[in-house]
Amino acid sequence: MAEHLSPLALDTLAAGLPVEPAASSHLAGCAECRVRLEALKAERAALLQAPRFKALLTQLEPKTAAPRTLPRWAPVLIALAAALLVVVGTRFLPRDDGTTLKGQQTVELLKDGQTPVTQAHVGDKLTIAVGGAGQRAVAAFTVDDRGEVLELLPSTPIAAGAQVPVGKVFEVTPGGALAVFACFGDHPLPMASLRSEIFRYAMRPKKTPLDAEPPPGCAKTRLEVLP
Numbered sequence: 001m002a003e004h005l006s007p008l009a010l011d012t013l014a015a016g017l018p019v020e021p022a023a024s025s026h027l028a029g030c031a032e033c034r035v036r037l038e039a040l041k042a043e044r045a046a047l048l049q050a051p052r053f054k055a056l057l058t059q060l061e062p063k064t065a066a067p068r069t070l071p072r073w074a075p076v077l078i079a080l081a082a083a084l085l086v087v088v089g090t091r092f093l094p095r096d097d098g099t100t101l102k103g104q105q106t107v108e109l110l111k112d113g114q115t116p117v118t119q120a121h122v123g124d125k126l127t128i129a130v131g132g133a134g135q136r137a138v139a140a141f142t143v144d145d146r147g148e149v150l151e152l153l154p155s156t157p158i159a160a161g162a163q164v165p166v167g168k169v170f171e172v173t174p175g176g177a178l179a180v181f182a183c184f185g186d187h188p189l190p191m192a193s194l195r196s197e198i199f200r201y202a203m204r205p206k207k208t209p210l211d212a213e214p215p216p217g218c219a220k221t222r223l224e225v226l227p
């Protein structure tokens with residue numbers, strides 16, 4: 001009998017993300033892991049009742065021009081937001097060998113699809129553009145001035161290039177400043193582990209969590225929201 005599912009695999013499943021076939025088949029045959037997964041899901045469902053999550057998720061919200069895609073996205077986003085409180089401080093970040101990455105990964109926010117910005121007005125349309133430096137997938141997270149980490153972009157395959165647009169168009173909504181972290185690796189990226197790693201970095205002593213260094217394998221940019 002194979003080993004029980006790792007906490008990472010359980011987090012991934014509870015967030016509704018794909019896992020390796022071996023993990024799926026283990027789950028199908030293991031009552032104990034199914035119980036652990038159900039407990040994790042219940043924990044997250046309870047967290048989602050906290051009004052705080054609902055307020056935070058409006059800070060940068062996917063543009064509603066493509067309503068068909070929103071229902072597919074939104075539950076995962078909310079589930080992963082809830083995952084933050086569940087996994088904080090309890091996970092290590094699996095990493096192939098972050099020290100041998102070639103080149104420099106980059107992330108930028110583009111206004112109207114072309115101009116890199118670090119300030120934007122409420123109502124501006126922004127897209128994420130990244131340079132993967134040879135890595136094949138990216139995921140992005142926002143960090144606010146309290147250190148709250150939210151998923152902005154799920155694990156997404158990327159093309160080669162220095163400034164490749166990924167994901168949807170976001171509309172800037174009222175709020176303070178945000179740091180945006182893009183993390184690179186193989187698809188699918190371990191979202192729950194990346195989230196807790198970014199949180200760990202954001203909580204290191206700095207002026208504010210917005211000044212946090214990006215973890216290895218991640219790049220960072222900032223956005224000041226102007227009225």
Ligand SMILES: [Zn+2]
Pocket residue numbers: 003004005026030031032033
């Ligand atoms: Zn098991």
